[in-house]
Amino acid sequence: MKIIFVGTPDFAVVPLEEIYKAGHEIVLIVTQPDKPRGRSGKLAPSPVKSWALEHDIEVFQPKKIRDEESVDYLSKIECDIAVVAAFGQILPKSILDMPRYGCINVHASLLPKYRGAAPIQWAILNGEKKSGVTIMQMGEGLDDGDMLLTREVMLDGTETGGSLFDDLALLGGKAVVEALELIEQGSITPVKQDESAATHVSMINKELGRINWSDAAEKIERYVRGLNPWPSAYSSFKGKNLKIWRSHVVSSDELDSNGVNAADYKDGQVCFVNKKCVFVATGDGVLSLDEIQLEGKKRMEIAPFLLGNDVLLGEELG
Numbered sequence: 001m002k003i004i005f006v007g008t009p010d011f012a013v014v015p016l017e018e019i020y021k022a023g024h025e026i027v028l029i030v031t032q033p034d035k036p037r038g039r040s041g042k043l044a045p046s047p048v049k050s051w052a053l054e055h056d057i058e059v060f061q062p063k064k065i066r067d068e069e070s071v072d073y074l075s076k077i078e079c080d081i082a083v084v085a086a087f088g089q090i091l092p093k094s095i096l097d098m099p100r101y102g103c104i105n106v107h108a109s110l111l112p113k114y115r116g117a118a119p120i121q122w123a124i125l126n127g128e129k130k131s132g133v134t135i136m137q138m139g140e141g142l143d144d145g146d147m148l149l150t151r152e153v154m155l156d157g158t159e160t161g162g163s164l165f166d167d168l169a170l171l172g173g174k175a176v177v178e179a180l181e182l183i184e185q186g187s188i189t190p191v192k193q194d195e196s197a198a199t200h201v202s203m204i205n206k207e208l209g210r211i212n213w214s215d216a217a218e219k220i221e222r223y224v225r226g227l228n229p230w231p232s233a234y235s236s237f238k239g240k241n242l243k244i245w246r247s248h249v250v251s252s253d254e255l256d257s258n259g260v261n262a263a264d265y266k267d268g269q270v271c272f273v274n275k276k277c278v279f280v281a282t283g284d285g286v287l288s289l290d291e292i293q294l295e296g297k298k299r300m301e302i303a304p305f306l307l308g309n310d311v312l313l314g315e316e317l318g
Contacts, residue, residue, distance in 0.1 A: 001080040001184055004099070006030040008046045011169045012085035015106050016051060018173030019083060024180065026057055028077050032088050033061045066092045074098060081183065083176060084138060093140050101183055103138040105145065106172040108165075110134060110152055112198035115143035120168060121161045122201040124226035127218075130154050131164060133172040135179040137190055144198070146190035149179045160228040206231040213268030213317065217249045217285030235268070235317040237294065242317065245299055246291035250279055255286060262286045270315045276303045278311055 002025045005016050020026060029052040034043040045053070052059045062070040065087075071094050081101040084091065086108075096103050109119035111134040123131040132152030139145040151171050155164075182188035209231040211220055224233040224247045232243045255262065258272055258279075265271040265281040272279035278289045293299040294309070 001025070001101075001180060002027050002078060003180075004028045004030060004074070004077060004079045004082040005048075005085075006082055006087045006091070006103075007048045007085040008032045008088050009086050010047045011108065011165060011172075012087075012106075013047050013051050014169035015083065015085050015173040015176045016048060018177050019180070020055065022177045022180070026055075027079050028058050028060055028074075030060045030062070030065070030074075030087070033063055062089075065089045065095065071095060081180070083180075085172065085176075090142070091138065096138055096140070104148065104176070104179065104183075105136050105138045105143070106176050107134045107136060107143055108168045108172065110150055111136060111143060111147055112193040112195065114199060114201050116200045117203040118201055120165050121204050121226045123155070124159055124161060124164060125222055127222055128155060131168065133168055133175050135172075135175050142200070144193060144195075146192055148188050148190055149175055149182070151175045158225075160225045162229045204231065209233050211235045211244070211317075213280070214283040217282040217287040220282060220287055221247050221249050237311075237315075237317055240295040242295070243293040243299070244289055244291075245293060248288050248290060250286040250288050254288075255279075260286065265314070266316070268317045270311060270313055270317070273306075273311050273313055275306055278302055278306070280317060 003019060005019065005026055007016060008031050029048060031046045031048040034045050036042065037044040049059055060073060064070065071092065074095055075098060079099050081099045082103040083106070084103055085106040091103060109123065110132045114122055130152050132150060134147050135149040136145040136147050153167060153171060179188065209227045211233055224244050227233050228245060232245065234241055234243045236242055260272045260279060262271050262281045267281055267283050269281050270278060271281045271286060279286050280289060289302055291299065291301050292305060
């Protein structure tokens with residue numbers, strides 16, 4: 001099929017590559033305008049644009065895709081279908097109706113749960129037991145179109161935001177190619193979403209990573225994983241920012257074997273420390289800091305960190 005691909009970040013590159021490898025003709029790539037990066041503020045292309053340049057495919061970068069000139073530009077592109085993956089702008093009905101088969105979207109959740117931004121991270125933050133991707137026919141609302149195909153993965157409690165991002169990008173790539181084949185054959189049956197089961201999630205921001213030590217250790221551990229690699233879960237130690245990259249909830253056996261009584265400590269206090277580990281009391285349970293990064297220092301396992309840094313019993317993280 002002749003396809004217009006619409007997407008911006010790394011997540012969108014994998015489906016784009018899979019569509020290309022499947023032999024479809026990508027007639028145009030639509031992506032967000034170049035944005036300043038790093039300290040220099042130099043404009044840099046999106047990952048999708050970089051892919052397009054490498055493959056010598058025409059790129060369109062509208063500031064506002066709803067503008068009349070953007071709609072007019074796209075109306076002149078002959079295509080069968082548009083595939084959207086994490087574009088970053090909402091497409092108007094005038095564009096949704098242009099292609100022969102309309103526009104389909106690769107969404108990184110099992111709809112109708114987790115409509116909106118950052119569904120990958122929120123699945124981990126909320127302790128879901130499974131996640132996946134949904135290929136849906138796009139409508140005018142936010143992620144509320146008919147579902148065409150879903151593929152799921154089970155979560156085992158070790159995933160990070162980064163690792164699940166990679167897994168779902170790969171799954172989304174395979175799913176969208178499968179969906180395109182079924183659409184072309186006329187053998188796909190759209191399924192309406194159950195509005196009563198719909199949930200919406202917001203974008204991730206840096207403040208979300210600030211640890212509240214009054215929360216349960218299980219919740220904090222999920223935030224450590226779900227917000228890795230960005231913005232990371234963080235606290236403060238001796239007046240410096242402390243990122244926590246890896247942690248685990250301390251079992252009752254670990255507490256007993258080390259003679260730890262967490263009830264003797266306030267939330268956020270170091271309740272046990274030796275040469276190999278640091279335990280911190282929380283609102284419910286105890287969290288072990290397994291891999292950390294102190295402001296101005298490299299990311300490291302807790303044991304080598306303790307060789308060069310004093311952590312005392314009763315010290316507070318804030």
